[in-house]
Amino acid sequence: MVKSWLTSTFSEHVSPTIGAAFVKSTFEYRGLERNIQIWDTAGEEQYRSVTSVYCRDAFAAMIVYDKCNRASFENIPYWIGLISKQGPIPIVVCGNKNDLHSDTEITLQEAAEFCAAYNVSHFFTSARTQFGIFDAFTQLLDLAFERQKSLPKDDLFTGVQATPEPQPKKQCCF
Structure with missing residues (x-):
């Protein structure tokens, strides 16, 4: 989905994310030039232990489930809980594969009620x-x-942290 959003293209040959993928982009957003960093993490159970690292210091999170796979929808509470442990991070949930109408297992009403809760x-x-x-x-x-x-401002993680100048040791007694 990230590639689809950034490039407005879709490729059948894109492999699912394994572990995590990182994207950094600069673009105009609401009249201002913005820099964003997106971590795309795998949703499979074997990667769950590393995913919380990528939630730390996040300003928002997106959880994507497969509309054609009820199990991925039923995992959303786990992901919401994992993200919420990091603080009050706003969350957007997306039911992807809307183009596969005949295979849909999750209805709009079900998803809307779930997310409202x-x-x-x-x-x-x-x-x-x-x-x-x-x-x-x-x-x-x-x-x-x-x-x-x-x-x-003190709470904003910038990726660059100043190192304080070393102070000479004070001696009180000779």
């Missing part, structure tokens, strides 16, 4: 057709930049 945004999307992609990522960015603005 968790107080998270929900979108049906299709990386293939671009359906809902722009709206989902716009919501994600709105939430991320709103959260960033609400945090004190």
Whole structure:
């Protein structure tokens, strides 16, 4: 979905994420040039232990499930819990593969009621057709930049930390 959003293209030959993938991009958003960093983590159970590392210091999170796979939908509470342990991180949930209508296992009503219970945004999307992609990522960015603005400057992780100058040792007695 990230590639689909950033490039407005879809490729049948993109492999699923294994572990985590990192994307950094600069683009114009609501009239301002913005830098974003996106960590795309695998949802499979064997990668769960490393995923919480990528949630730390996040301004927002997106959980993507496969509309054609009930088990992926039923895993959403786990992911919401994992993200929530890191703090009040806004979450957007996306039911992907909206283009596969005949294989759908999750209805819009079911997804909407579920997400309302968790107080998270929900979108049906299709990386293939671009359906809902722009709206989902716009919501994600709105939430991320709103959260960033609400945090004190000291709480913002920039990736660069100043090292204090070494102070000469004081001697009190000879």
